Amino acid sequence: MSDDRTTDGRATRPHVVVVGGGFAGIATMRALKDADVDITLVDRHVYNMFQPLMYQVATGGLNAGDVTYFLRSLRSKQSNADFRHGLLTTVRADERVITLRDGEEISYDALVLANGVNTSYFGTKGAYEFAYSMYSRSQALRIRDELFTQLENAAASVGSGEVRVVIVGGGSTGVEMAGALAELRDQALKDAYPEIDASSITITLVHRSGELLKPFAPRLRRYAAKVLRKRGVDLRLDTGVEEVTPDGVRTASGEFIPAELVVWATGVAAHAEVAGWGVPQTHGGRIQVNDDLTVKGLDRIFAAGDIAATDEALAQLAQPAIQGGEHIGEQIQRMLAGKPLKPFEYHDKGTMATVGTNAAVVQLPNGFTMTGPVAWLLWVFVHITSLLGNGNRLSTLTHFFVRYMWALRKRAIPIVGDVRPVRPNGDRAPEKWQTEKAE
Numbered sequence: 001m002s003d004d005r006t007t008d009g010r011a012t013r014p015h016v017v018v019v020g021g022g023f024a025g026i027a028t029m030r031a032l033k034d035a036d037v038d039i040t041l042v043d044r045h046v047y048n049m050f051q052p053l054m055y056q057v058a059t060g061g062l063n064a065g066d067v068t069y070f071l072r073s074l075r076s077k078q079s080n081a082d083f084r085h086g087l088l089t090t091v092r093a094d095e096r097v098i099t100l101r102d103g104e105e106i107s108y109d110a111l112v113l114a115n116g117v118n119t120s121y122f123g124t125k126g127a128y129e130f131a132y133s134m135y136s137r138s139q140a141l142r143i144r145d146e147l148f149t150q151l152e153n154a155a156a157s158v159g160s161g162e163v164r165v166v167i168v169g170g171g172s173t174g175v176e177m178a179g180a181l182a183e184l185r186d187q188a189l190k191d192a193y194p195e196i197d198a199s200s201i202t203i204t205l206v207h208r209s210g211e212l213l214k215p216f217a218p219r220l221r222r223y224a225a226k227v228l229r230k231r232g233v234d235l236r237l238d239t240g241v242e243e244v245t246p247d248g249v250r251t252a253s254g255e256f257i258p259a260e261l262v263v264w265a266t267g268v269a270a271h272a273e274v275a276g277w278g279v280p281q282t283h284g285g286r287i288q289v290n291d292d293l294t295v296k297g298l299d300r301i302f303a304a305g306d307i308a309a310t311d312e313a314l315a316q317l318a319q320p321a322i323q324g325g326e327h328i329g330e331q332i333q334r335m336l337a338g339k340p341l342k343p344f345e346y347h348d349k350g351t352m353a354t355v356g357t358n359a360a361v362v363q364l365p366n367g368f369t370m371t372g373p374v375a376w377l378l379w380v381f382v383h384i385t386s387l388l389g390n391g392n393r394l395s396t397l398t399h400f401f402v403r404y405m406w407a408l409r410k411r412a413i414p415i416v417g418d419v420r421p422v423r424p425n426g427d428r429a430p431e432k433w434q435t436e437k438a439e
């Protein structure tokens with residue numbers, strides 16, 4: 001390692017730049033906690049958002065702050081870490097320099113690309129304009145705000161007088177969202193909105209293939225569909241969405257499903273700016289990496305998490321991102337010590353998803369599967385312990401207790417969204433900020 005001195009006498013150490021403070025980026029930083037390096041974490045947001053619980057924010061179960069972690073606070077736990085709020089725009093691999101959106105250049109000895117992915121609308125007409133996706137904190141809050149705005153409209157008999165939610169996509173996000181909305185309707189909203197007839201709040205889940213939760217075993221897929229139907233979710237399987245309009249969705253067969261709120265819960269692709277980084281990309285824009293997680297054809301650049309594509313493409317889930325980030329932290333230390341890099345080995349710890357209170361599916365790598373209340377308790381435990389920060393764990397536990405415990409459930413009050421105030425002229429037209437697209 002270099003032991004040069006700067007003009008003010010400080011020792012200079014190898015500089016590791018990590019782009020993206022998600023699961024992969026933070027795992028890399030933690031793995032380098034005791035290493036003799038300086039780390040700069042660059043993120044376009046100032047916080048880490050725990051995406052697996054984002055649907056809880058969108059459905060009034062959790063506050064956004066419960067699942068948000070201030071990235072600068074990582075510095076208090078790690079003296080070699082620094083944070084820069086910025087967006088990576090260019091990489092000059094030959095000079096080992098990156099440029100941020102505001103023009104600042106940062107040189108590196110090792111660069112880690114852990115910038116995740118974003119929603120893909122698959123070019124579906126009207127989807128970007130009219131559907132609400134859920135990939136960031138502001139998007140989750142927009143869904144919650146829009147939901148409560150539509151509920152107030154229905155209560156005041158404005159518009160259709162109905163709140164019809166259509167969720168596009170039957171993966172974990174769509175299933176979890178549908179289950180939480182059905183529960184919200186049947187428990188909390190009944191008391192809060194007695195003016196709205198229960199049959200006027202509908203939840204429809206539209207999914208292109210014949211079964212939900214594709215990565216799970218057939219028994220678990222059937223279980224999820226059965227629970228959702230039992231909880232009053234209208235499942236439209238084998239149904240593709242061809243167009244989203246301001247009033248609903250048009251399916252491939254030409255049927256129009258009216259909706260006050262369309263949630264887009266399917267499809268991911270790399271952020272557009274990755275195409276300008278000079279890195280090799282594969283399906284969905286993911287960055288091609290070697291088996292040691294170095295980017296193919298580039299020196300001292302690594303990639304992990306959703307954005308990285310190994311030859312054996314790993315699922316875009318939290319565990320591959322965490323394990324990949326940890327591996328990169330170790331490999332950077334080996335590289336700086338002049339040792340050969342080791343290949344990444346992924347250890348599958350299983351997958352899980354919830355369909356609502358007392359209902360979840362768990363699948364372990366040995367083929368063992370579990371459903372029902374025990375699976376659900378396991379889901380709660382894993383999600384709470386995986387959160388960053390004790391404060392977030394405690395507040396999430398409290399909100400879960402309020403939302404789910406039987407004695408309190410009947411009176412559980414959802415965390416209300418921001419419905420625009422009624423102005424003196426009575427105008428109910430949305431404010432400008434409510435119609436702008438959240439990114």
Ligand SMILES: Cc1cc2nc3c(=O)[nH]c(=O)nc-3n(C[C@H](O)[C@H](O)[C@H](O)COP(=O)(O)OP(=O)(O)OC[C@H]3O[C@@H](n4cnc5c(N)ncnc54)[C@H](O)[C@@H]3O)c2cc1C
Pocket residue numbers: 019020021022023024025042043044045047048049051052053054055086087088089114115116117134135172173271273304305306307316317318319321352353
């Ligand atoms: C709604 C939802 C629910 C999910 N539920 C589950 C679940 O239950 N279980 C599970 O295992 N997985 C789940 N996932 C997937 C899981 O969240 C991802 O696989 C995981 O977050 C990937 O981690 P990452 O570090 O690669 O990227 P991310 O966690 O997405 O982090 C990427 C970071 O990079 C930053 N960034 C992006 N571009 C730039 C740039 N150009 N410059 C600077 N910074 C940038 C972003 O702000 C972000 O902080 C879910 C995902 C979503 C969207």
